[in-house]
Every structure is written in C-alpha cells, then in structure tokens.
Amino acid sequence: MAAGKPGLGSHAERPQASWPCLAAVSAGRPRDAETLSVALQQVTTCLGGLGAAVYRIDPGAHRLVLAAADGPAAADVQPWAELGDDERQAPVLALRRGAYTWVGGDSLGVGATGIVAMPLVGTDGPIGVLSGLVAGPGEPDEVRRSFLRTVAQWVGTGLIGPPGTPPGPGPVSAAARSVRMSELTVALAEAITTQDVARAVADYIQAPFGADGLVLEVLEGGRLHVVGSAGYPPEFLRVVEGIPLEANETVHDVVSTRTPRFIESRAEIYRRYPALREVNELSPKEAWAFLPLLASGRVIGLCVVSFSRPRAFSEGARIWLMALSGLVGQALERARLYDMEHARAQELQRGLLPKALPCLPAACAVARYLPAGRGEEVGGDWYDVMPLPADRVALVIGDVMGHGITEAATMGRLRTAVRTLADLDIPPDELFSRLNDLVSEVSEDTYATCLYAVFDPVAATFSYSLAGHPPPIVVHPDGTVHTADAAPDPPLGAAKPPFGLHRLHLSDGTMLALCTDGLVESATRDVEQGMAQLRQILAEAATPAPHPTAAEEDADIRHLENLCDRVVSALLPDREQMNDDAGLLVVRVRCTAPRDVISWNLPVDPRAAGQARDCIREQLRDWDLDDLVLTTELLVSELVGNVVRHATGPVHLRLLRSRALTCEVYDGSLTTPRIRHPTHTDEGGRGLQLVAALSRRWGARYLQDGKCIWTEQDLPDRAGAA
Known part of the structure; x- marks a missing residue:
C-alpha cells in the first residue's frame, strides 16, 4: 500500500458497495455511466475477481482520480481514490509504461492475489486506467489479458466519443446478460475446436x-x-x-x-x-x-x-x-x-499406422486406433500385419508410454524397425532383443510395451513374445475363449534379454484379439476387469469361421469389423473421458490344408538334384500346375545342388501351394547365400542370379539347426482363379 494510505480490516468486516463513484465521471453523460457499468462488470466477470475500477487522469494535479468502481470489494479501493504519478501501484505503473501491468500480492488487503491494470487511450493520448482485483491463482492468461485490452479500448473510445444510437430497451436485463457473459466465458475457455466455439457463441449470445x-x-x-x-x-x-x-x-x-x-x-x-x-x-x-x-x-x-x-x-x-x-x-x-x-497430428498418425491391413491366405485382420480424449489425437499405440514367406504372418501391437507427437514419432521408429527385423525373418524373442536396444537408445525415460507374434499356418503354431503387454485372447472355433497364460517380460527399454518365447497350437478358424492397455484399463476398472469384459464380449460375438472363398472372406472381414465396433462401444463408451490411447487388432487365422503342402527328404549326394526334379514334376502335375514344371525344376536343381556342394545335410525339400507356389530347401548349414558377380572366365557363381531371375522373390531364413532357402512363383491365371 502506498505511504499515507490508511489500512482496512478483513473483507468480512467491510460493507459491500456497488458503483460508489459514478457521479464523479467528468463528462457526467448517462452513456458514460452505462459504458463504465458494462465495462466494469465485464472485467470482474472475466477475471473471476473481486472488483474493478476506472481512473481518469487529472493532468493539472499529476494524479489518477477514481471515476468508478464495481464489485464486492468496490469500497476497498477508496484508499486508492487518488494516486500520484510517483507511486508504485498497478494503475500508476500501467499509465507510466503505457501497457498492461500485473502486480502480484494483496496490496489492498482484500484477499486478492494480484492487480491488473490497462491504460485507457483516447484520440489525443492516455485518458485513464482500467484496473481489476484478481482472486484466482496466478496472473490472468493471454485470453483474459487480450479481453482486458479490448474492453479498455472500448472504454477509452466510449468516454470521449460521440453519443451513439439512443438507448432502447433490450430483451434481457443487464444482470441477466452478465450471467450469460460469465457462462460464455466458461464455455469459451472449455472450447477446443472451432465447432466448439461456434456452439458456445450460438448458445450464449443469441x-x-x-x-x-x-x-x-x-x-x-x-x-x-x-x-x-x-x-x-x-x-x-x-x-x-x-x-x-x-x-x-x-x-x-x-x-x-x-x-x-x-x-x-x-x-x-x-x-x-x-x-x-x-x-x-x-x-x-x-x-x-x-x-x-x-x-x-x-x-x-x-x-x-x-x-x-x-x-x-x-x-x-x-x-x-x-x-x-x-x-x-x-x-x-x-x-x-x-x-x-x-x-x-491426424496426418502424422495416418502416415505412421498402416493405411490398410492385408487379407492374407493365413490371416484376415481388422484394427481400431482410438486416441486419448480431446488432445492432439496422436499417441504411441501401433499395430501391424506383415506377410512372411511360406504363408506365415507376423503380427505386432505395441504402446510407447505417453501421449503426443514425441511418442508418435518414437512409435514410427519402432514400427519401421519391426518391419525391417520381420523381413529378416528372425524369431520374436530375438527381434525383441534388438528392438530393446533401439528403445534404450531413444531415451533413458522411453519405454514401450509390445507383443510380436508369428503364425505358421502349416505347423498351426502361434509363436510370440511379450514385453510388458497384455497377452493375446484366443477365441476357438467352438466359441470357447481364454487368455493365453504367459508371463510377460518387462517393457522394452527396461528389460534385459533374453526374452521369453511362447507357443500356442491353433485350430483352423481361431480368432485372436490383441489390444493395448488403454482399451481395457480405465479410471473405473483395472486391467484384469477389462480383460474379463473383453473375453465376455468376444464369447458373445463368436461365430463359426466361414470357409475361405472370396465372398466368404468379405463376410468374415465384415464380421470382424462389426466385432471391433462392438468391443470399442462396450469398453470405451465415452471417448472424451479416455486418458490413454487404445489399440485393438482382431485376427482370424487359417491353417494350410494338408493337400496344399508336401515335403521330401533328400540324400546329401549328387543324386539329390535328380530326385528333387522327379518329385517336383510329379507333384505339380497332380496340382495341375504343368506350366510351372520347367521353371521349378531349374530352381530346385540349383538350390539342391548348392546344398550338396557348399552346405551340410540333412536336405529337406518342401512345396507349398497357396496364392503363390513356394519352394523351400532346408539344410544344416548357417552359411549365408549371396549373389556373386562372376567374371567371364568363372565356371560357377551364377546360380543365385538364375534363381532371382526365375522367381518372383527369394530369400533365406535361419533356424536353430540350419537354414531354409525359399523361392516364390506366381501361379498361372487359371490356377489363381481356382
């Protein structure tokens, strides 16, 4: 408080006052009083404060004179009825600086947390100051500061400008308008989108x-x-x-x-x-x-x-x-x-997540991603479905802990890394060991939960690893539902290899539900309760898997789409209340029919290539694939010949008929095949060039006891149609 100004007792001891000084407005015009009345109510409402005041400049005495005050603490500003230009109070500082001023503290002893002041500027310069007592914590935010500037501009213009249209009766009283103003302020403060603002304006202004x-x-x-x-x-x-x-x-x-x-x-x-x-x-x-x-x-x-x-x-x-x-x-x-x-953010999220999930011979999948509440609508949850050789399918679902652009970018790095490692065809536990290193390198405080799995339709096995992630839920063809019993490892970034590798044997038509914890965990239920509710929904919606014809595949996808919508509606009825991103991946798996796969054991000697050609020729004719006999014989001869010359046994040959013809040759060596660039005088080194030229694609994957070199060929049109 300025020197010489008397102190006052507590706010409860002081009488309430409203508009004590309106008569002091120099011009004395009714419209000036109306301008001040509205302006001061606006300031008090905007600040949620204890009151507001307007000062006029007395140029002869070099002081500010109180012109009007309003609010519960209006009487308390009387000690500041006159302020000299050498004082350190907020109204004087604002006039001296010519700009918005905030002074924290309760200078008047009325329970305020601070005082704001804004100069009033007329056509010839400053004419006064608009001030308000703030009751809330901290300085007003930019929205309220900008509003104060606007009110100050109108007050400055209104006190010196020409009279406007003669007042007419309004449809609502000033008091009612003040209430609506307060409601509008709250509604606009809560508005997030442009549409929210439009609705608030329509609701509270009309x-x-x-x-x-x-x-x-x-x-x-x-x-x-x-x-x-x-x-x-x-x-x-x-x-x-x-x-x-x-x-x-x-x-x-x-x-x-x-x-x-x-x-x-x-x-x-x-x-x-x-x-x-x-x-x-x-x-x-x-x-x-x-x-x-x-x-x-x-x-x-x-x-x-x-x-x-x-x-x-x-x-x-x-x-x-x-x-x-x-x-x-x-x-x-x-x-x-x-x-x-x-x-x-939505564009970023669309770029990071798969645009569409493939419908593969061994799996059809449908997914949902729901960002948390009303924020940036991006986060660290992701999912993916990746085809592997021999009709195998890799599935992944993960969650980078946190929510926002940074987590989404980290998720994008992890998804790219998973795709790269999946192309190397390494098992889930080894993939996690490499992914764990990547997460640790991002930041010491970055963690991610993840489930990565590989489904082999020939062996009917589902091999997976868990890193702090909810386990898969299995829906069997007979409608029974259970959660896979596997203890997860710690999240990526906090775990230490090795990771556990778990296996399930799945029947044809089994359905799998993979999710992130944001789907099953909320403020009203824990993860176990959410998983139980998810199992119940899946059990109620379980239907026998249709046969995999083209039309029935479409029907199966529609069923999975409807199931995902039902799960999301039941577990997340109010998206506005979500505090974590949610991901859901539902997959129907298909096992390879025994008639579409055949294998042979071959001797580790020069006779192996001839025997392989005989086996291939006979089987392709049985499958009505005579058009592929010559090409496949060349591929098999080269692959088996390489094993006999450069690798160790045992030698195993397998053919798989699906949307493509896959030819696999297994051996007991871990050596890496690579295409060479032979010179004109070299007698060998062109075999893999031939393999690459004759097949749609080829590659190698490594097993515990050896490796497999595989090739894929497109089926003839008639076979593909069949």
Missing part, C-alpha cells in the same frame, strides 16, 4: 439479445469461410461461403476499420451497401450486428448476430456485443490453432 441468427466466419486467403451458423438456411450459407473479402462491402468495411457495424433495418443495409442488394435479399434477417473478431492484433474473422425484425441497438447492447466479440476472437484463434495442429 438469447440475451433476442437474436435468432448467427454466422461465425474466419478470414483465410482473402476469403470468408463459414465455420458455424444458426438460424440460416443452407442455401444462403452456400452463397456466402468463400466469398472474397473485396466482394462483400459490409465485411470489408468492418475488417478494414476493425470497427463493428450495427444495421438496424433492411432499408439501412440497402442504403449503405447497395452493391450487396442481391445477396442481402437472400437473407431471412432484418437487422444485423457485424462484429470483427480480433486476436493477436489482427482481424481473424467476423461474427454476425442477426434478427428477424428491425431493431435499435442501445449503447449498452453495442458495448456488450463488442465485449463478447473480444472473447470470441481469442477463443476462435486458439481453436483454429488447435484445428491446424489436430489436422497435422
């Missing part, structure tokens, strides 16, 4: 002013785009959508001058803006308030409040509408930034 129409537009690229409306037919909105700023005189006038326009009748708008007569004739309204939406010192859009009948706008109504538009402008700017970030 009724207090008796309005029945609203258009909220943003200015982008010199054009106006409608982002929210009420009370207008779609035909009219289509006409005004995207209209150039220069083509709309009314809007151009408002935007260029940053001054609202109040049109009280259709005759007035025809007179003032004759070039827009054709557009205005389409409007069902008779009176309009065109309010510029300001944010960060620029016009970002327009709020048009309209009425079905002509009406006069009182000075109070004009001030209220301008004050409301200041709040709306800040909220809309924040919402637009969110919308842009949201769009970029």
